[in-house]
Amino acid sequence: MVSSTLHIANQQIEEALWSVTDPEIPVLSIMDMGVVREVTQDGEAVLISITPTYSGCPAMDTIADDIKKALKERGYQSKVKLILAPAWTTDWITERGRKKLQEYGIAPPMDEASDKAALLDGERMIKCTHCGSTSTRMISQFGSTACKALFQCNECDEPFDYFKCLK
């Protein structure tokens, strides 16, 4: 069963994982990203399974190192395993995570149908992260990283990133 919320019995481990952020989106915990898939504990050894957002995501190695560091600070030895299935989807980003993205200046992913309409048919529906207007247009399907598209607002003229829907 795949769910976006993961229940971790040990509070210290949970805290440690919440403290690790995506190096490219520093306001967002990897827990809010839905990147952590499984946590198992055997005494002081912890096994964390994480899944990449995109295959070539260069942040994965850093995330794995940061997890190990955060757990070590709390006295745990850990191993981080990279799993591919089931493949990550933007549906796993939590509500809190979406809010944080918006505040940080990245428009959070819309549902699949709206995403298509915005990226392919040029429909004006992605909300500008600066002024809130939905009169926006796509500049490029690929933004500063593979997971984002570049948009520009027609009202305030400012550019912003949109986190593409990945299903």
Add this chain to the structure above:
Amino acid sequence: MDQSRYEYLLLLGDNSMILGHRLSELCGHGPSLETDIALTNISLDLFGQVRSYFQYAAELKGDAATEDSIAFTRFDRDYRNAILVEQPNEDFAHVIVRQFLFDSFHLPLLEQLVNSRDETIAAIAAKSIKESRYHLRFSSEWVKRLGDGTEESHQRTQAALDHLYPYLHEVYNESPIEKEMKKAGIGADLATVEAISRNTIEDVLTESTLMLPKIEPRMVRGKQGIHSEHMGFILSDLQYMQRAYPNMQW
């Protein structure tokens, strides 16, 4: 070791790696900032897929093989990529047409591999397919824009198509390994992939006002390790670090 499965992983990985390398050559040289970033992002996706294939291949191979040793220390004859992805960047039209032809094939290939009996291959395909949908969207949109654009963009895109299309035949043409893997329920059925790919190409070309070249397919055998003259130059670049500093790590 499961030799056929290993070879099949090379076949899948090498196409993405060599195309990814060609795209990486454009880093900082794209015709505009947006297309530069888009093409290098596609390159990054492809390299990510390659890492998954080669990590698995290294596991199968044993003998201290790693993803790096597989990627960087083979001889040209041991690479299994199709000749299409070796073709040089030439101009933006060539870059886009090469990408479009490959994407039209890659997406239905992954659609098949999602159902592979090999769980790891199925998982890699399920992950990659989401990315490849974006790639095909990007390249199709650009083929339409260039084909139905100015007189010059139309001419250049048609010229790129005339040059590259004859190489496409090879990717559909079943090699012995692909046949064996299809029979084992691990590999894709290339006849199905070809039908879907040809449909996509026809639809996009019609909208782009471009003509499907009436040129005989080239009988090339990159998948069997017989590469074009471009391959040596690609490998000298790609393998430089590992050859100069064996076993170096980032």
